[in-house]
Amino acid sequence: MLPLRTQMLGFLVKPKLLLLTRMIFTSIRCFVGMASQRNSYDYTYLLQRCKGTKTIKSIHAQIIIGGFEENPFLGAKLVGKYAQCYESNIEDARKVFDCLPDRDVFVWNTIIQGYANLGPFMEALNIYEYMRCSGVAANRYTFPFVLKACGAMKDGKKGQAIHGHVVKHGLDLDLFVGNALVAFYAKCNEIGASRRVFDMISEKDIVTWNSMISGYAINGCADDALVLFHNMLQVQGDTVYAPDSATLVAILPACAQATAIQEGLWIHSYVIKSGIELDAALGSGLIAMYANCGLLNSARDVFDRIDDKNIVVWNAIIRCYGMHGHADEALKMFSGLIDSGLHPDGVIFLCLLSAFSHAGMVAEGMELFEKMGDYGVEKSSEHYASVVDILGRAGFLHEAVEFVKNMPMQPGKDVYGALLGACRIHNNIELAEEIAEKLFVLDPDNAGRYIILVKMYEDAGKWENAARLRKALKEKNIRKPLGCSAIELGCVLHTFGVEDKSHPFKDQIFDTLERLDNIMEEEAGLFDRFPLVETI
Template identity: 65%
Template sequence: MHLLSPRGKLKHLFFSTATCQTIRSYSNGRAYKCIQNRDSYDYTYLLERCRSSSCLKKIHAQVVVGGFEQNPFLAAKLVGAYGEYGAPNMGDARKVFDNLSDRDVFLWNVMIRGYANLGPFEEALDIYYHMRLSRVSANRYTFPFVLKACGAMKCTKRGKVIHAHVVKLAFDFDLYVGNALLAFYAKCGAIEMARVVFGEIPQKDIVSWNSIISGYTSNGYAGEAIKLFRAMVQEHNFVPDDATLVGILPACAQAAAIHLGFWIHAYIMKLGMKVNAFLASGLISTYGNCGHVKIARDVFDRVCDKNIVVWNAMIRCYGMHGHTDEALDMFSKVIELGLCPDGLMFLCVLSTCSHAGLVSKGWEIFHSMEAYGIRKTEEHYACMVDLLGRARLLDEAARLIETMPIPAGKHVYGALLGASRVHNNIELAEKVAEKLFVLDPDNAGRYILLAKMYEDVGRWEDVARARKQLKEKEIRKPIGCSSVEIESIHHTFGVQDESHPYAQEIFETLKSLEGMEDEELVMTLM
């Protein structure tokens, strides 16, 4: 068979009829003359041009027939190629790996990477431990894949064991491994350990900064994420890239940091960066949380390739600001365009119906979920319970809970308890509270809400009993706080908080304001 080699020179290769068919499958059916001669480089050339799993299996068969199944280089190529065609092919990759008698560190890494990317993630760790038993020394490329698998499983305990192996082999100061450790701890919610690892990386790169910023953001520490972003740009002179902005924009949305949101938007426009779906959804969420609905819509309209994430962000923006018609119109538009709404979109639309009191529309949307193959979760049922509760349909909400095909959790019963409080149905509230004390025992708000309902009807003994339970179980209510943004810096204050460096001046100013008459105060503030 005549075939062009990677160097562009004509080579003569001998293949069987089956192999000729394999080659034709990705060479547009050209006719080749088959002759008899081949080596491992020829198979490598074919593997690099393979375009389907069926083609791959045919080449694999030829490798076996040709007696090259023990070639470590070819085996690594086969394992990597099977991994590229998805999880169902990892079984074939494992057979190649298991049949090889001599495995080098590269082959072990390729196998671990396949499981770390596609799962089962447990298998990645299993391969790693067999690698150690085989006395093959891990290198700097091994640990990122193993840590990725640990992060996917959120297995902090086993990840710490891997961390110990990293330190033992003196890879803890390696940038590649350090970034992987940082990402692992962030995924597992161990943000303090992530910060320690970040501090120990000698020469941080943009990936290090992106990982710690997105770690703080995803774990709910928006203020810390913003501080790190400012330090990265202002103190360390790093230039933010797409990943940086995607990581920090959710923090801007959480903290309603509109000035930073404006800066990021201007930065994107100044550099002429393409506003992809992730950047667009982040900008829309930031503007939406800060009340700038028109600017959010302008960002939405400028996105060329809108995916479900972008539509969700805009529908949520409209819904949270009471633009019910616009939110429902956008939902209808999604359906008209032939896009398949996801579970989050249904949550946004159901929440919109709930706040607008649209019971019939809410039921219609709720029942339509099955038509789009969306599984109803507890959150969807909680939205419906909230919708019915706001409409004073408490009995109907209770019946919905009883007929749920999945166990009702704290979100569902929490919505019903809130509705019972609004409509002062103390009998229902007591029944629901008893379930919540089991499902969500450490939530102080449940006890306090029930105590306030008892206060409203003068049942003081029950008030004392509810508060006594809080004390006996040592459940503490989260301390409320307020925040204000001054010159792009967020200042947070709790009740009687004296931690701020200007606390004394603030309290003195508040004290002077308290003594002013209303008219005098207005004139001062103007």
Template identity: 35%
Template sequence: MSDVSLLSRNIITLLDKCKSLHSLKQLHALFFTFNLSQHDPFLSKFFSFTALSHPAHIDYSCKILLHLQNPSIFNWNTVIRGYSNSKNPNKSISLFVKMLRLGLSPDYLTYPFVIKASARLLKRELAVAIHAHTAKTGYESDRFIANSLIHLYASCGDIIYARKLFDGMPLKNLVSWNSMLDGYAKCGEMNLARQVFDLMPEKDVVSWSSLIDGYVKSGDYKEAMAIFEEMRGVGPKANEVTMVSVLCACAHLGALDQGRMMHQYMVDNGLPLNLVLQTSLVDMYAKCGAIKEALSVFRGVKLDRSDVLMWNAMIGGLAVHGLVKESLELFKEMQIVGITPDEITFLCLLSACAHGGFVTEAWYFFDCLGKYGMTPKSEHYACVVDVLSRAGRVAEAYNFVCQMPMEPTASMLGALLTGCMNHGKLDLAEIVGKKLIELEPDHDGRYIGLSNVYAISKRWDDARTMREAMELRGVKKYPGCSFVEMFGTLHRFIAHDKTHPSSEKIYMMLNFIAGQMKLNVDHEIREHFMYDMTGIV
């Protein structure tokens, strides 16, 4: 072995043990000192280390790349790949353009990384430009690149062109089908996603997970759970992505028993409970009302300084359960252990203040956003409006809305309208109600809200006018519904539904509810209860 190779091997060994940017720079100086700047094994290891294994050093990696005389295409690809996974995917595109301007030719590995970065940026014009370049260089027919292009167009919302590419592929593999299925699911076209799923010659865990996630994102949580049950019977074992979607569905349905079964399913199947899954479990238990179980999962996790999502889920969960002081105390604990809060943290804290009526604390947290270098978003402003409205300071809330640097959202005005009605400020409620109808003229609740304001004021003609305005505009009032979980099964009840369940099912439901509440409900009370639910006994 030559002296150069031995030295390079020793430096690479040191690189594997490198822990900080300071140490990395020392090694960098060392390999320049011994004239190893063009020694490819070291360079490949160096760029893999800085761009992929330690993404915090990727900017340093890019500087080194641009100062080398003749870096290989592999080294360019490594840094482009690193940026495609980073918080700044646009830098991946910039580096690709720099590569072209230097007269270098991308290879078949370059384009998937550039396409991935483009998909994250959600710019269709960029997608078209990258696609044109693959066609010009002859790589468009590469099946892996074609699959990436399908994903790119679907991510940019152009599902029609994505389908055109898919249909034009002479040979499709499982990735091709999954890309098309995921594209439809991401665009909310669940009927078409299901059609693709049913036509697939083979399915893997990605196929099932994409379909389940699509139903979750479109709000059809019960169907998502039904697909998961089908997967358990005939499909592969679920992975982390599957279970995150399933737990999200359980959380939105309030299906605690099913959520517990999902937790046990992960344990029984040896699925590693990583941070993402543990955060999903905390969120699910909190939203399903089992705050003690949420805390148990939270306290059982070995947290470090990157676990802000877990802390956010727990802070928000405590707030929703009315444990506002505990929520604020947990934020103090979070600061003590050295975790930096993000925008979601302050959103959870402001929500906690709204539940507890803590106006002073809400202003403090709102001001803290600036201290941490964050600009308040519309959601933060909405929380402050909610805090003030719940506390009865509706005039202050209205002035706050008028002075915001952005136009008020419907959620802000909705919170303000509720506050005005709860605290008898009907004149201001009328102003806010009219603004809501201007913002969302096709939303049934906006007309009904203003109609209720007029009804409380005994302005019956104006209340009737609102109802007539709904009819003239063709706005329909959709009935409310509730889900009740009994023995692990979800039952859906719709207001004034004439297609009611059988009397036996209702009796069983009432017996279950009475048992849970430890009540002795006699026959007469049950009959009245059934009449309220269905309109008939």
């Protein structure tokens, strides 16, 4: 007869886990009565199979009773299990670590990995320094964990110092460490340094390519990510790299940014032909790609095929409908999210509020904003800015101003930016001047704020005011991002900016443009000599 505790646990676990639970408790009970026959390997065997904090602590207690609490091998196993268990926290692992009198590099790496995964990330660096002071030499597994913590904090200076330690240890050419460096520099927005490390790795693996592609994508370098993806698919020496699920998840945001439908369709086809599981990460990437390319039906088809829909998947499909003006459908999907038992997050509400703003659904937007507290979602500055946008676009400028005045937090540049945009729509120069003055302080390097007011002055015929602002832009050297065009030839994306002379084929391009201009002039002259006869 199993103990009552085990019987009750059977009602709380899935049937497939019940047998494993019984075996673990039976093993622990047998161990209590076999003190003279226990050894570290027996406890290691149990630790490898146990799940949940209570089970780990039960085995931990038996380890202490058996006198093995100072065993470094068992200590490392306990630290690892506590750090991996979702019910636990890193402090349980730290207590075991602190009690170990002798720590080898494996134990140090395990606790550093725990902090790098769970946080606080700074503690991973503190442990690393403690390890160095203890005279234990770091190895090829230590540095990736430390670099991961630096990347999570976006601390480029500390990461560069760790890079120096890597070089001193002669591990700068190690593949495992090199991949971690590529990912670290990308997370710190130093994409140039990331690419230099990538190019230095002579024997790359799929993780190397994935890290660099993902780095380009998260830093907004969609074109570079797509070019690198095409390079990966080609033969590299004697190696052909087949994209895995991580590769596709990394490149799909770049496809969405660049609206690269050809690559997106190829990826979707590859997923189907290769039998890769359409999980939440891959599915949400495909939905975002199709949404940015305007293929709503394809996005919905992908959504319907995902079995395990998490909050990210629901967010992707709600954003898909919202960005294309289908606010009613976005609201239906929100109801489906609630019915599924998931709790919406702040991103979901931002997508919905944006959809209501562009659809002019003021009442629905205000009602949704008020209900955020009912779902336990904290209202951020971005949510308040969305409400201002809803009111402002609909012409309720006075209500929007009062809403800003009654905000429980200090309005930021997003809030005032939304209000300035509404002033532009409804041509309220007096209010725009007042708001612009605040934005020139809160967001001084944003040329768009100045340009909006300049356009309003020009529309009203206030040329002196417009000239004064343009002069201020020039004196402060504030430039508006230039527009660009792109064309894909031979799987290579060529981008051209305004007055851009950086393209390697600029001579041929400008020569062709000049010849086209001459042809157009000749055609215009031909029509001047032979005007079209107006038919009755």
